[in-house]
Amino acid sequence: MNLEGKITPEQAKRIAEHQRNVERSSRRKQISDVNKRFRRTGKNNRGHVRRKDWTDEAYRPEDEHDFDPLERVMPRDEQDRRRMVEEAAFQTPARDDATDETAATPLGRQGLVISAAGLSAQVEMDGEQVDCTVRGLMTELDTGFLNPVAVGDRVLVAEDGSGGWVVETVLPRTTLLSRPDPILAPRQLVIAANVDQLLIVSSWREPDIWLELIDRYLIAAERNGILPVICINKVDLIDDESEYHAALQPYVDLGCHILRTSAVTGVGVDELREGLEGSSTVVVGLSGTGKSSLLSAVQPDLQLRTSEISDFSGQGRHTTTRAQLLKLDGGGYVADTPGIREFGMAGLTLGELPAYFPEIDAVAAACRFSNCMHVTEPGCAVDAAAEEGLIPESRLHSYRLIWDELPV
Template sequence: MPEGRIVKSLSGYYYVKSGGQLWQCRARGLFKKKQYSPLVGDWVHFDETENGEGYIQSIEPRKTELVRPPVANADQAVIVHSVREPDLQPLLIDKFLVHAERAGMKPFIVFTKIDLGAPKGELEELIAVYEGIGYPVVLTSVVKNCGLEQLGQMLDGHISVLAGQSGTGKSSLLNALIPEVRLKTGDISRKLGRGRHTTRHVEMLELSTGGWVVDTPGFSRLSFDGWEAEELGTYFPEMAPLADQCKFRGCLHFREPQCAVKGAVDTQTVHALRYEHYLQFLTEIQEQRRYE
């Protein structure tokens, strides 16, 4: 039985690349019974039928898995965010980061449209915060051909997911890195202040260096559905090592006395903005759990 990787999912079909050929496959009904669907990035075994079509029979165990966007086996998350149009939203960046950490992916941040100019001092402060935590940051401009070579090097040899809200320039970046794909790009909605969706499906795009980039539909909201309040702090790298120093086991770093994380905020070892976002996420998780 041939084996291949799902590189695109569209309208109920899974496009499997195997031996240099692309097979248009359906999934067997057994996956619906198990409530376990194939994802882009999955290694699968499939039956060949005719005319380049087939049926997926089994899925190899996944190394990583994202629910939204639905992607399997990616090892790197590229958090793409523009400095203007739409404007900087650190809360959204941190939300993408904690979801990438939870999925076991290595994240880094790409700021786009730097030719438009960020608010004075704000971008520099954010870069200092994220690089201080250990997250690499790349500054890019498709217009000025800036940062693209560095970004390409960081994508080499990885399966990378591009994550970010609509209008941040993900498709423009991919067009610059892989000109032959000619992805459709969209304008910014003046009324809403954000980009219109230009990517309609999940697809893996192959880099000439051997890596893969997963282009996903733009989105701006990630859910904390299914998360436990106690796990959130483990996905903030600057907070996680401090948990053992808190007075109480299972400390949520909120109202508890003698909390090492709150002490680190006071001494500016943990940045106040990151801690503020942590508390917002914590509240969101607790509210969701309350209504389950």
């Protein structure tokens, strides 16, 4: 993160480079070369089968919340209402007038929110951490989110007159990651603000790599303007290198930045440390994949609150939405989080989905129907390309699983 509230030219360059890579993906080129062939054949009218076996339910931890299964049987207007709330939540990143207000009346000192829960927040100001309350003026109506202040927020803090501190204003956010509230969904909670990197941690084994979750996080990163970095941990448990490469090849083709780490052997930890330095990074991934271990390896004295979070079970699930910003010696911040599938997906529409799967979208022009969604339609070139091994099976699988969940 950058405390000036802007993405640095270096970070902007990296994001632009990532986006260019996605567009230029060699696989995509290869696919478009064979487009014509599929246009002619138009075979494969297989019906789409909803498969759930890919996702290993056994590894889904307590703190993950599935997409609301009721949505499918909900009355239409209720679906619409929920959708509108989601969209409003996603599109209201900050109060526009915040900067002007500051300029007009000096409301206080600027600080960075290190942790936040409800109407209390820990704020770092001039290297010092103070506990603050949050002025009750910032309501859900103003911000579109249930919580007024989140980790990573830059805020203005004033003395409350009795020795305490009050967060008066949240400065406009550059980026934002949110998730549906576990109980009040689809109303959204902000998980972290002003983040510039999303470190997607997946273990190779124990638990097995979960590609669908990686694909979801890639979407979340891209649509929120955050640079994704895929980190495959526990590479000490790889026993078949070719299997590893086959699983990761789709992401190599997309031009993703991929780290290969082991918190046990120390492989890749230096590279990870370098990647984190100078940025503000949110770490996401299933519990048990080694997020805390990796952060400890990067910097042994990081005060990891994560065990506290993952040990927490039972009714107090709201605690899992807490994240804490940890300061890195080399500059920058990291926030560890529990695994949340719906991260950053609020308001995603069916029509937008293909754009997040460029290797699928690249073939779409050859589908029989111009509005083909590549799910059950006859003459789908994506289906045909997948049969030929030109589209990674795992990516198409993720696409269809996410497609199934999006409101029509």
